[in-house]
Amino acid sequence: MYNRILVPTDGSKVAQTAVDNAIDLAEKYGAEVHALYVADTDAIAFGLGTEQVDRIDQGDFASMTELREDAENATGYVVEQAEKNGLTAVEHHAGGKPHEKIAGYAENNGIDLIVIGSHGRSGVRRALLGSVTERVLRSTHVPVLVVDYEGDH
Template identity: 65%
Template sequence: MYEHILIPTDGSDTANVAVEHAVDLAAKYGAQLHALYVVDIDAVSFGLGTEQVDRITQGNFGEMTELQEKAERATGTVVSTAAEHDVDVHEEVRVGTPHKVIADYAEDNEVDVIVMGSHGRSGVRRALLGSVTERVLRSTHIPVFVVDERRE
C-alpha cells in the first residue's frame, strides 16, 4: 500500500511526534521514508542582500551554517529513529516556500502518503501564524496523515 512515505520536518517537538508515526508506518509496510527539511526562504531572507538570498536558494548556505546544522539535526532525528526499526531513509534539504516545496517533492518522488505534525491551533492564532500543514492539505492530492502533537 505504501512504498514511499514523506515526513517533512523542522526538528520541532511537533514534527518529532509525527516522525514516530511515519517510522511506524514505514516499518509496517516496508516503505522508504523521505525526510525533508525545507529552509523557508521568506523567513530567512529578511534583512539579507539579494546575493545572499540567491546563494541560499541554490543550497549554498555559506556563513549561515546554523541553517545547515538545523537541517542536519532535523533530518538526523528521522534517520536515528528509523534506524531503530530498520527503515531506509532518504534525506533531503530544499529551499523555498515550505508548503509548495513539500507538495512538489511529494509529486516528484511518487510519495504515497505525507505524515506531518500539527500544533492544533485554531481561530485567530492559526489565521495569524498560518499553517504549513493546512496549506499542504490544500496543495496536493496525496493523502496527508496529520498528527496532533497533543495526542501522542
C-alpha cells in the same frame, strides 16, 4: 499501500511526533522514509542578501552554519530513527515556501503519504499565523496524515 513516506521536519517536538508516526507506518508497510527540511526563505530573508536567499532556495546551506546544522539535525533524527528500525531513509534539504516544496517533493519523488505535525491551533490564531500543514493539504493530491502535537503550545 505505502512505499514512500515523506515526513517534513524542522526538528521541533511537533515534527518529532510526526516522525514517530511516520516510522511506525513505514515499519508496517516496509516503506522508505523521506525526511525533508525546508528553510522558509520568506521568514529568513530579512537581513540576507539576494545571493544568500538564492543559495538557500537551491538547498545550499553550506555558508550558513546555523541553518545547515538545523537542517542536518532535523533530517538526521529521522534517518537515525529509520535505521534503528531497519528502514531505508532519504534526506533532502530545500529552501523556499515550505508548503510548495513539500508538495513538489511529494509529486517529484513518488511519495505515497505525507506525515506532518500540527500544533492544533484553530480560529483567529491560525488565520493570523498561517499554517504550513493547512497549506500542504490544499497543495497536494498525495494523502496527508496530520499528527496533532499534544505537548506545550
